[in-house]
Amino acid sequence: MQRVAGAVMGALIGDALALGCHWYYDLAELRRECGPWITDYLTPRPDRYHGGLRAGDISQTGLLLVMLMESLVRCAGYEEDDFTHRLDTELFPQLDGTPMQGPGGYTNQSIREAWRKRVPEHRPWGECAGDADTTEGAERAIAIAAFYALQPRKMAEAVCSNIILTQRDPAIVAMSVAFNAVLAQLVSGAALTPQIGATLMAQVRSGALPFHMVTQGHLQPPSQGGERMRVGQFTSPDALLTAGYAALAAADPDIVIEPAWKVSLVYGMPCAIYHQLPAAYYLASRFREDYESAVLHAINGGGQNMSRAMLTGALVGAQVGLEGIPRRFITGLRDAQRYLGLAAELEQWAARPETP
Template identity: 25%
Template sequence: MAPLPVVSPAALDRVRGALWGVYIADALSMPVHWYYDIRRLQQDFGRITGYEAPKKVHPGSIMSVSSTGGHGRGGQSGRIVGDIINHGKHDRWGKPGVHYHEGMAAGENTLNALCARVATRGIAQRCAWSAEAFLEDYVKFMTTPGSHNDTYAESYHRDFFRNWAAGVPPEKCSQGTEGHNTASIGGFVTLPPVILSCLRQGLDAAQDAAVRLLALTHESRALGQYAKVYSQLVFELAQGREAKEAIRAAAADVGVDLDKALRYDYDDTTVVQRVYGSACYITDSFPSVLYLAYKHADSFEDAVLANTNAGGENCHRGSALGAIVGAAHGASGIPPRLIEGLHDSRAIRTEIEQYITALFPEEAAAEKAGGVATAAAAAGGSGGGEL
């Protein structure tokens, strides 16, 4: 059997950067999540440059017409929200103007990003990605009162637990058949820790794992195809591929003409809102992710702040973007204030380091010992390629 490739210190930095990026971009956008009216965003917050708490009233909230018993719109007679998940939040859904993330603190993460932390912790605990283990951890997290502080849960969570509460086995609880809102960027938020856990095994393994994870919660062939492209981009950036080159390749794979968007004399918000679209649908949101990643390839901070201030589905779009630019720059290229300002920064740091140590133990030990010795040398010169 060929020796496993050595993961370089630079690659470890890029893995850390990708994971931090998921949480940073989400938390920056949380207070203005689903602000489609940019004038109101600017009225409420000006231009966001750091972490903020949400306002008490959300000007575009549709929770009052969203189903608490399953996916999509509907009434609030269902008790999936309140009794099964998002405990104690049911009464907040039936009232107009309630913020999706009411009561959350500045720098706090929304539910999907918290599920990425669930995936990260599970991988660290078991030293590998496992679909069965993730389902076990996901169900436990979502059904445990007090496990998180978010008010809103996306359709796919509500559908999953509607099925689960009816006795359907977890592996068969994914959200319905392909529909207009099934192929949503929200499904990408949990992918980075799974993709990066396959860094030694190769791109095919990373893509297979990403598609498998999505299938647990989203029955969407379209979303799976986009996930393969996204997985390749994150994977190759973690390996050190030049960012703009990698992003251009991903754009070509999904038929996005980045040059056309860059030729417009528009600001970022206008491109996201009017050229590609700021909604959750993957056909709108993924081109916006690629555009922002490409235009701001030289600055992690500029990319994630441009995403936040563009409004719309900026939390989940932001997490997908944050992993890309985080992998491109590494944790060392992220401003410390954005890491330290996260509400749960210390816990997240611990989880990321446990993930690194579990998946790349020799490299982590070498890094700890001096930061320059290769893992192969630390292991007695076992050889293998280097990432």
């Protein structure tokens, strides 16, 4: 089963499926302009976000995921200098610091803040992160989680290192790393069930997953100085438990969210990661063997449906593998053959027991 390819392609397809119907917070307007049930790629209206792009295109967040995939393949592992060089030479010259501009039709807050500090202010990497509470870091790091799925410590350290390039809030970074720890488990063959939280906590206790454990040992608070943030500094491993509780809700017959797209109303439609992750976990558990249902319910919930669909798509894609993603979603994705080639190379590297 091609779980690595399923994760990254599942994310890119979720991103592209939401491109034409992104950021409708008025659900009546969404239904009126995009139809009662979105089932495929849409061309964005010219007066909305991503106007000028076509059905099947990916957003800037998707392009950043592809950029990181290319870096991992070229370097046979995560090399921060290679990735930041790509940002400096391939992305940042196309930005001007405003939202409605740049590749993909929209530039998210964390990337705008990094651009401002890096380009006009000439700061070094390591001093360019901002306070965005959103999911961009978690989304591009999907490639790292898939690549290092069999090496949880290396995965967590590389994911954290990449996310803190653009985001500096420790709680947001912890939740972003936790999402990718869940994803790595799924790529490794697990399913998103209520037991996944216990599995991740066992990795923390064994030292395989380097989260700070607050309930045992000689407790020391995380470093507060100028030291670069690292994964072991998180104040607790609680972010690792969210997926298991969402899965428990999906399995509990007394908890009913019908239709499932209303998960966006239960957990919230906004962009912040604490709205996005519970909804993605819920959908990825409820529809863990049904990629199409999972992403379509993510999209039809409106609001920040692009992140919801990208995160959900990665989680379900990892569980069903590339072969479990409907073929029409792959054929309708622009540049799909390029992305499939990168995904296949990632799959080959990830299959090795110890990647560099």
